Amino acid sequence: MSSYADRLAALRQQLKEDRLDGFVVPLTDEHMSEYVGSYAQRLAWLTGFKGSAGSAVVLPEEAAIFTDGRYTIQVRQQVSPTEWSYQSVPETSISQWLREKAPEGARIGYDPWLHTADWVKQATAQLAAKGAELVAVKRNPIDAVWADQPEPSKARLAVQSDEFAGKNSAEKRHEMADWLHREGADAAVLAALDSIAWTFNVRGQDVTHTPVALAFAVVNDDGTADLFVEGQKVGDDVRAHLGNGVRLHEREDFETFLRSLNGKLVAVDPERSVAAISQALDEGGARILSRRDPAVLPKAIKNEVEVAGHHAAQARDGAAVSRFLRWIEEEAPQGGLDEIIAQDKLLSLRQDLGSLKDLSFDTISAFGPNGALPHYKGTEESNLPFTTGTLYLVDSGGQYQDGTTDITRTVPIGEPTAEMIDRNTRVLQGHIAIATALFPKGTRGSQLDSFARRPLWEIGCDYAHGTGHGVGAFLAVHEGPQRISPVGSSQSGGDEPLQAGMIISNEPGYYKQGEYGIRIENLVLVVDKGMGADKELLGFETLTFVPIDKRLIDASMLSDRELDWLNHYHAEVLAKIGPQLTGEDKAWLEKQCAPLSR
Incomplete structure (x- = not known):
């Protein structure tokens, strides 16, 4: 039309x-x-x-x-x-x-x-x-x-081997069966695509930038499962991987199957399952137990293999992003750059790694006023050329078989204003407040959110998005249930206590409509910090290592503790990323990571 x-x-x-x-x-x-x-x-x-x-x-x-x-x-x-x-x-x-x-x-x-x-x-x-x-x-x-509506993807499923998953599918399903026994239920419906991918250790290509396949599943109290996916999407390798404990059905047969569960007590996630699922169960005579999808929490708490994979993926990705930032710094003053040229260059540098499966989301390559749109997606119509005197915000990530990355950096193009430096420094202070937070076990992300906002609040500023979202292991770049976000906000996703093994973003920002945007984002891992005076403590280990632009930092605004964090962070960046770089790239990194002083 x-x-x-x-x-x-x-x-x-x-x-x-x-x-x-x-x-x-x-x-x-x-x-x-x-x-x-x-x-x-x-x-x-x-x-x-x-x-x-x-x-x-x-x-x-x-x-x-x-x-x-x-x-x-x-x-x-x-x-x-x-x-x-x-x-x-x-x-x-x-x-x-x-x-x-x-x-x-x-x-x-x-x-x-x-x-x-x-x-x-x-x-x-x-x-x-x-x-x-x-x-x-x-x-x-x-x-x-919708006359030209695309057909659903026909892409085949792929096996996510134990080498990357850290636990096989049968183990995961039997742990779910144990949970069903404790709940007194006969089966659980899995409708969320990332839960299905994680449970069966498979990946797909049916959603752009998220390696999942269109499927439904029912896990039974004996550890077996019924998986509903188009047969032509399942090759012999996946059939062998799934084994006899997983019965395969066509995706279109899912609703009929639900209607056959007469008398069964079936766990259904009220947040992640559509109304049609409950309606089919009701009409078939099943009883519904409203419970959270049993894959959600174990998927969020990464095992040792998944954590190691994230470390490896972040280190490779950090080298690519560092090369990109050097390229921006050198090319932007010469003219001829725009948002799309820049995002294409970043993609090519990630592709040069040889391990990139996909981006983890559409790159936010935002210059000047477009940076004030937190989830900006560039088009030919909106594409802005780089000029001097404002900021460039780039939020991007990669999907690698061993991990999912998400990083944002903000850099000045030309000379930044005093206001830009002030706001960026305050965003950095908020970022450091989260990175260095210590908190008792049982603390929720909503209790930490204001740590990141305080430096902005002190001058009457704020940002209209959450401070952090969970991240999957070669899965969704936005993964629940953990968040760092105000209770009741659009991104709160519930208010889940943080647990060791969860990966979450740390991304405060500031946006001035019509002028510029600022965001500093690293991924962090929740880790045990030992026993405090009365309670066990948790904290964060930073996973992302890429320089933070010092041209946008007013060192006089930083406390000794904040300055020490920044200099220690840059020393780690040099130690982890430096060995992957050579020549002018490495020389540039060394300069970026030199200690900042007042």
Whole structure:
């Protein structure tokens, strides 16, 4: 269709034919994924919004798009205000908006394969208060009008060997079986794609930048499992790897299988499973036990092999990023660079390593005002040339078979202003506060979040995203349940106590709309720090080693402890990255890692 307005009109016509007075459009798939395959990019197709989190509602005369603080600017750049109203989450919600806007007696459609059962319950109650009805559709009406909708990926699964996984699939499944026995349940549904990849030690190519395969699974109380995936995606190597303890079914047979579990007590994750799963179990006579997916926590707590893999991947990746920063420093003043040239150069340097499987997300290569968009994704239309007098923010990562990386650095192009240096130094102070934090076992990420914000708060500044997200082991770059984020924020993902073995990002930032953005991000590992006076302590071990640009640091603002941390960090960067570099690259690194003094 020629325009987003045409697409919206076509959807409204389809709703009319389906006898619906509205429809809810989330940005997810049948697995409640954050990042989805191209076939599931319904929100982007309908509205033009390219962010990684959002939703929309379409009524006959009104339409609204819902995003959080990370996308306040971006949504206004990409989505027409003529067709759509902008709604801010969590200040409002789809249910609240529908309660206000839906006419009495309205039939509001939703796809039960794209919403949780809890959301359905809440929205149903809100609409009922207005005399309106929430209606499950059998076919998503967007799919009916999206003529060139891509097909789901047909890529084959690959084995993630014990060499990288550290524990075989049978062990993981039997640990889940033990959990089921303790819960008194017969089986557990696994719907989250990264949980399935981790449990069965397989990887896929069905979601860009996240090595997972489209599948569902049911793990049984005897340690066996039923895996639902298209047969043509499973080669003999994967069949042999899965063994006799895993029964293979076509993915399309999953719903029928759920209906066959009459009388069984089945554990279902209310956050990671769609409403259609609960509905099929109910209709088949199964009883539902609402519990968190049993893969979530053990997947988050990395074993020794996974930790060692992360160390190796981070060291290789750090060398590539260091080479890139040297290239930027030398090439930018000469002119001719832009955001896309820069991100392509960084990709080529990672590819030169010979071990890169994919990026871990679309590189945020953001110059000047684009840096003020925390989740900016460059296009030919938005691409900015490098000029002097502002900042360049690059947030990027790689997928390697032994680990997943995520790093952000901010560098000046030309002479930075005093304000830029002040704000960057405060972001660095927040970063150091997290990196050096000691805290009792049982501490949650929300209790640490303000450590990173305090230097900015002191001058009335802040940032509208979480301070840290969990990271997988050659899996999702955003992995729960751990977070460092305010309770109730859009990125909180619950409020999980931190445990040794979890990997999490440390990424405070500052964004001045229309001018520049700043973020400093390393990955850190939660580690045991021994016994304190009364309680056992945890802390963080930094995993990412790349220089932090000293041109943006006011050393006079740093305490002795902060300055010592920075100089020790740079000494470690030189020790870990230096041996991988030669010639001018190594000379540049040595200069970047020289101690900073007042």
